[in-house]
Amino acid sequence: MVNIKLKNINKNFGEVAAAKSVNLFIEDGEFFTLLGPSGCGKTTIMRMIAGLEYPDEGTILFDGKDVTKEPSFKRNTGMVFQNYALWPHMSVEENVAYGLKIRKFNEAEIKKRVTEALEQVKLTGMGKRFPTQLSGGQQQRVALARVLVINPSVLLLDEPLSNLDAKLRVEMREEIKELQKRLGITTVYVTHDQEEALIISDRIAVQNKGEIKQIGTPLEIYDHPKDVFIATFIGKGTLLQGSISEKNKVNVDNYYLSYTNNLELKEGDKVNVLIRPESFVLNKPSEESNRLEGIIESITFVGQYTELKIVIGNFSIIVNTSPKTILNKNEKIVGYVPYGNTILLPYEELV
Amino acid sequence: MKLFNLNKLHHELDSLTFLQVCIGTIFLSIFLIAPLLLMTGQAFISKNGINLTWFTDLLGSPEYVSFQSRGGRFGEVYNGILYLWGFDYGILLNSLIVAAIVTLICSIIGVLVAFFVNRYNFFGKRIFQILLLVPLLATPFVNAYVIGKLFNPRGGLINYIFYDFLHILPWRIDIDGLFGIILAQVLSYYPIVYLNVSAALNNIDPSLEEMAENLGAKSLKLFRTITFPLIIPSLAAGAIITFIFSLEDLGATIGFIGARANPLAKKVVSYQVFSSFAEALTGGISPKVAALAVIILILTVSSYILVQKYVNIRNYTMLSKGGRWGSRVSVPSKHRQSFIFVFLLLLIIIASMPQIGTILLATTDWTTSGALPTKITGEYLTTLWTNQDVTRAITNSLVYSLIAVVIMVIVGSSIAYVVAKRNIPGKGILDLLATIPVAVPGITLAVGYFLLFGQYFRGSVLDPLKDPALLLIIAYSIRRLPFMIRSVHAGLQQIDKSLEESSFNLGAGRTTTFVKIILPLVIGHLISGALLGFVYSMAEVSTSVTLGALREDREPITFFISRIIYGVAAVGSVSIGASMCMLLMAVEIAAMTISNYILKQKVSYLGV
Ligand SMILES: Nc1ncnc2c1ncn2[C@@H]1O[C@H](COP(=O)(O)OP(=O)(O)OP(=O)(O)O)[C@@H](O)[C@H]1O
Ligand SMILES: [Mg+2]
Numbered sequence: 001m002v003n004i005k006l007k008n009i010n011k012n013f014g015e016v017a018a019a020k021s022v023n024l025f026i027e028d029g030e031f032f033t034l035l036g037p038s039g040c041g042k043t044t045i046m047r048m049i050a051g052l053e054y055p056d057e058g059t060i061l062f063d064g065k066d067v068t069k070e071p072s073f074k075r076n077t078g079m080v081f082q083n084y085a086l087w088p089h090m091s092v093e094e095n096v097a098y099g100l101k102i103r104k105f106n107e108a109e110i111k112k113r114v115t116e117a118l119e120q121v122k123l124t125g126m127g128k129r130f131p132t133q134l135s136g137g138q139q140q141r142v143a144l145a146r147v148l149v150i151n152p153s154v155l156l157l158d159e160p161l162s163n164l165d166a167k168l169r170v171e172m173r174e175e176i177k178e179l180q181k182r183l184g185i186t187t188v189y190v191t192h193d194q195e196e197a198l199i200i201s202d203r204i205a206v207q208n209k210g211e212i213k214q215i216g217t218p219l220e221i222y223d224h225p226k227d228v229f230i231a232t233f234i235g236k237g238t239l240l241q242g243s244i245s246e247k248n249k250v251n252v253d254n255y256y257l258s259y260t261n262n263l264e265l266k267e268g269d270k271v272n273v274l275i276r277p278e279s280f281v282l283n284k285p286s287e288e289s290n291r292l293e294g295i296i297e298s299i300t301f302v303g304q305y306t307e308l309k310i311v312i313g314n315f316s317i318i319v320n321t322s323p324k325t326i327l328n329k330n331e332k333i334v335g336y337v338p339y340g341n342t343i344l345l346p347y348e349e350l351v
Numbered sequence: 352m353k354l355f356n357l358n359k360l361h362h363e364l365d366s367l368t369f370l371q372v373c374i375g376t377i378f379l380s381i382f383l384i385a386p387l388l389l390m391t392g393q394a395f396i397s398k399n400g401i402n403l404t405w406f407t408d409l410l411g412s413p414e415y416v417s418f419q420s421r422g423g424r425f426g427e428v429y430n431g432i433l434y435l436w437g438f439d440y441g442i443l444l445n446s447l448i449v450a451a452i453v454t455l456i457c458s459i460i461g462v463l464v465a466f467f468v469n470r471y472n473f474f475g476k477r478i479f480q481i482l483l484l485v486p487l488l489a490t491p492f493v494n495a496y497v498i499g500k501l502f503n504p505r506g507g508l509i510n511y512i513f514y515d516f517l518h519i520l521p522w523r524i525d526i527d528g529l530f531g532i533i534l535a536q537v538l539s540y541y542p543i544v545y546l547n548v549s550a551a552l553n554n555i556d557p558s559l560e561e562m563a564e565n566l567g568a569k570s571l572k573l574f575r576t577i578t579f580p581l582i583i584p585s586l587a588a589g590a591i592i593t594f595i596f597s598l599e600d601l602g603a604t605i606g607f608i609g610a611r612a613n614p615l616a617k618k619v620v621s622y623q624v625f626s627s628f629a630e631a632l633t634g635g636i637s638p639k640v641a642a643l644a645v646i647i648l649i650l651t652v653s654s655y656i657l658v659q660k661y662v663n664i665r666n667y668t669m670l671s672k673g674g675r676w677g678s679r680v681s682v683p684s685k686h687r688q689s690f691i692f693v694f695l696l697l698l699i700i701i702a703s704m705p706q707i708g709t710i711l712l713a714t715t716d717w718t719t720s721g722a723l724p725t726k727i728t729g730e731y732l733t734t735l736w737t738n739q740d741v742t743r744a745i746t747n748s749l750v751y752s753l754i755a756v757v758i759m760v761i762v763g764s765s766i767a768y769v770v771a772k773r774n775i776p777g778k779g780i781l782d783l784l785a786t787i788p789v790a791v792p793g794i795t796l797a798v799g800y801f802l803l804f805g806q807y808f809r810g811s812v813l814d815p816l817k818d819p820a821l822l823l824i825i826a827y828s829i830r831r832l833p834f835m836i837r838s839v840h841a842g843l844q845q846i847d848k849s850l851e852e853s854s855f856n857l858g859a860g861r862t863t864t865f866v867k868i869i870l871p872l873v874i875g876h877l878i879s880g881a882l883l884g885f886v887y888s889m890a891e892v893s894t895s896v897t898l899g900a901l902r903e904d905r906e907p908i909t910f911f912i913s914r915i916i917y918g919v920a921a922v923g924s925v926s927i928g929a930s931m932c933m934l935l936m937a938v939e940i941a942a943m944t945i946s947n948y949i950l951k952q953k954v955s956y957l958g959v
Contacts, residue, residue: 052852054362071362072855079856085849089871098867099857150857 001186002063002153003028004049009058011044011210018044019055020210026188027202031180033189035197036207037233042190043082045207046156049188051075062153073102078147079156083163084139086131092118092142093127099150117149120179137168144176148183155180155187161196173200194234198222206230228345231274237343238317239350240273249289250344253314256289258339263346272350274343277307277320285336296331367862368773371765372781378762379784382825386799387648387791393802394642405642409443415643417441423528423615432504433522437529439618443646446620449529450597453536457593458586460537460698461544465582466574467695469552472680473688479695484546485703486539488939489890490932491909492916495535495606496925497708502526503611511722527607528615535603538702540593547589551582584662591658592789595651599792601625601892601913609916609925620647621893624794628801628897632816636801644795655790706936712929719924731926735934741927743904744911745934748895751820751907752888755827759884760877762828763835768869770836771843772851789833793893796826800898819898820905826898827888834887835880842876843869875950882942890935908935 004026011019018041026032034042047053048060051072060068067075086095096117100110118124121141131139140160147155160176161169177200180187191197197204198218205215214226225231228239242252244265249256252273265271285291294312301307305320310333319335321327364372397404409415417440424434439445467473468480490497501509504523513520526534560577599621607616617626620643627640683691711717713731715724734741769775770782788796800822804813815822846869854864870877892909899910906914908931915928 050852050856052855071365071860072852073858073860076858077856079853081849081853083847083849085847085853087850087854087868087872098854098859102858102863146853147857 001028001184003030004154004186004188005059005061005064006045006049007059007061009045009048009055009060011041011048011053011055017041017210019048022058022210022212024205024212024215026186028186029184031177031187031189031200031202033191033197033201033204034207035191035194035204035234038192040207041210042192042207043158046079046158046188046190049154050077050079050156052079075154076150076152077154077156078150078152080140080143080147080158080160082158082160084131084143086139086142086146088131090130091127092123092129092131092134095131095142096127096146096149099146103150113149117145120148121145121175136164137172140164140172144179148179153186155185157187157189159190159192161191162193169196176200198234206233208233223343225274225343225345228272228348228350231272231343231345235276236318237274237276238315240275240315240317241347241350242271242273244269244271248339250342253312255292255313257337257342258287258290259342259344260339261344263344265344270347272345272347274345275317275337276341276343277318278305279337279341280310280317280319280335281338282319282321282325282333282335284334287336290336290339291334292336293332293334296327296329296333299327299329363774365861367860367865368769368775371769372775372778374762375766375769375781375785378758379781379829382800382829383784383788383791383796386796386803389803390641390795390799391645391648393638394645396638405639406646408639409642409646413441415441415443417444425530428522431522433524435524435526435530436613436615437533439529439615442618442620442623443643445529445618446598446647447650449533449536449619450594452533453540453597454590454594456533456537457541457544458590460541461589462548462582462586464541464545464695464698465548465552466578467691469549470680471688471691472682473691475692479699482699482703483695484542485699485706487542487943488706488936489539490705490709490929490936491602491890491892492606492609492913493709493712493925493929493932494539494705495531495603496610496916496928497606497705497712498535498538499527499531499607499610501704501708502531506721508722527611527613529618531607531611531613532600532603532616532619535606535705536597536600538705539602540596541702543593543596544586544589547585547592548582551585552578555581587658588662591655595655595790595792598647598651599794599893601794601896605896605913605917609918621792621794624798625897628797628900631801632901635805636798641798641802644792644798647792648795651792652787652790655787659786709929709932709936712926713933718926731924731930732933734927735930738927741911741931744906744908745931747820747905748889748908751824751827752885754824755831755888756881756885758824758828759832759835760881763832763880764839764870764873764877766832767836767839767843768865771840772848772869785836786833788829788831791830793826793830793891794897796830797894797897800826800894815898815901817902818905819901823894823898823905823907826894827891828884830891830894831884831887835884838876838880838883839873842873846872879946879950882946886939886942889938 004024006022006024009019009022010017022045034045036042044053048055051067051070051074055068058068059066062075087098090098093114096114097110100113105113114127115124118127121144123138123141123145126134126138131142134142140163143160157176161172164172173196189197189200198221201218203215203217204221206213206221208229214221214230216224221230222235225234231237232239240252242250242257244267245251245256246267248258248260250259250271250273257273263271280292292312294310294316296308297311297316298309299306301323304323306323306325306327308319308321308327310317310319327333394405395401395403413421420438420440423438424436425438427434440448464483468476468483501507502524504510504525507523510520510523514523555578559581560573601621604616604619604622605625607613616622624640624644627636682688711724714729715727717724735745736742766781766785770778770785801815804811804822805815808814810817812818812821850868850872851864854868855861859867890909891907892913895907895909896913899905899907912928912931915925
């Protein structure tokens, strides 16, 4: 297994910057996710790691060794393509055996490893079938087996779950995670699904328009998004505007919410305030100034929770409650946001 | 920035790609560009240096361009015979007029037939669809010979039936000369337009037409405002091919001369170039012939490129192609159905006259028996394996065509792969060069080869005067290369690039990937292209009867047939030529059947 370092990578397609001054360090054995909206350049970064695309500028290092100019077939990465890219003229077995044949393993060894790999992805006995005779989930597993069988030093997964239905997606997500932990293989995972990223990753890099905006563990990114883009891209919440009134208090439309934060802020500074729907507590606060009082404008039953829209003065917030709580429209409601959950973001105009 | 491009080129230009680019470029430069350039150059050189003498000579001489008729008969009744020959406006104008009329008539018939077949259901449609393609079975020379024979005022079968027997016609009809050529060509070429337009009609999203109908457009209006504009690009593509085929065609002119010996049938460019080869053995080819070939080349290539540009811009038939659909087919009224039925039946009967005639000539005593054959005989067919001259010609053509196909496969797959999958600067030029042969008349190529390899490769294996075999092989492969490339290209386009990339990713280099992933995935297209290339090569006329004339023991099958039909062969009867055409037809049917039903590839039709 290896660690991967990307140093000052730039890549343009004509006018489009698919990677802009990208710096990443991916630990050995880490499950690292590239997350960002469609077209932001995630696939491009992954393809540069695989050697299927070359950066315009910058270096790529595997375990400190410069591989920037190495072609794909010399890098020993295992990439699972978004569309699986199974070869339709080869059976499942032949697909999986391909990398081994290229590496000139002997017949017996190939047979053994292919069987093992198919077992690993729970496809025992399917070896003779052709890709077109498999379901989407099975194809996905073949694609996975095909790269695992060569013991790649890096596993690259480009939106591997996007073609599967919702239920299968959850299953495969667990399986991939479990497999990766068991094999301890350095993994780069690309997705535009923030929920998937939060659940599956050790660390996440959030990308936008070619640039890496923030790197951190799922928790760090969820609780401490660095800017409005990340805050809105990951998780739900209500964005409000306010200004710092005194130490550890932010004034939002004359409600004074307490916060903790390590941004350098002084009195009078404008800020954006993010309130996650689950962080609103439907109780009287211990500190009177945190008290928020409003009227329920709408109630939406979602399943695991109920979503409320609460109008407080001149603004409104979205709040999740337990579906067991009995509430009525237009009911008056009192609650607060614990100071640790008031997320402040550097000020920018909201659209 | 320059540096980046070099860097990129370095990544793109691995050894396989380099090899493929070299194969394509070198092959096309030596065997397409160089001969044509040299020929063009020589056409501009006369005794007094570089000038337009040869061109002004040609264009100024009434033998080539005349705005008044220099003879011929059309619509004139004399001694109870209606003469349909056409008028002679000079060799160059004749060729252009013939090609223009053929293209126009083929377009009308092709569009009508395509529309009937693709938009209506009627009795016998499936059988019609197959029979409509019968003219694609090439029976070079014999087709025109048969038409000439049928419309002979003295004992022609048509005159016998309709004048002598049924008394429907007030006079006997004599079809010959330029009009005869037009008739023979129309009957052979209308399927080109028909197939092109059919493909377009099938590709039109039915919702486009339904929408228009929804807005109140009724059938004719619908056709005029929606359907027709959508098929224009394909029509243009089919029409330009027809035009080029007509200009370079030698089969009809030689066939008519063989049947009737009317000198008017010689007054076309292709015949002039052809006859110059008869003297080439002793006197070489005059720059005047080169100039003539250059004029034709400029006309065909420029109109081809124009049409190709236009087709690429206007190729919107696929625009709204969403999912799969059946194209819109309706059942017309009984009245209309019977009209369509009769129209198609007549067309098929008339258009398959050459093929039926060929079979009759080969299997009966029709050559000598007068209007109708009197007995069946196998004596001509047996010459296919008993007569030494015949078997030699057949063997020659088989060998040439097989080798030509191998070259086509290698060069074609190389170029198609580079064009479809690689990102090399200048690949657009390679792409263009590889499509150009469609527009280069075979007679022009033959002149170019003769000049280049006869003068500068004297005594080598490429010298046509020493041995034309190799040049014939190369000419075959170059002429059909575009169809091979198109077939493989179509296959390559269906291969997502991730199928290759996953192979690189698993450690395979580009060459391994090409052999193990790409080739197996396009093998159907490759074989299908090869089969068609083989068939075309066997039946190729223009270079076969020019370059092939240069050494007797190297003559290919079509040259042998032409000699028989033309009447200069001591080998014997026209029926032997017809027997050889039957062999060609059998090969063609076999190839198309394999391609269509076993490989499930649509016969790649001729188009831009
Ligand atoms: N080969 C290419 N040629 C030109 N532009 C490209 C090429 N590959 C990618 N791009 C452009 O670069 C940008 C980034 O593409 P990329 O595929 O990396 O995005 P992505 O984040 O993976 O998006 P998605 O979530 O839709 O897969 C896009 O604007 C895309 O159009
Ligand atoms: Mg992507």
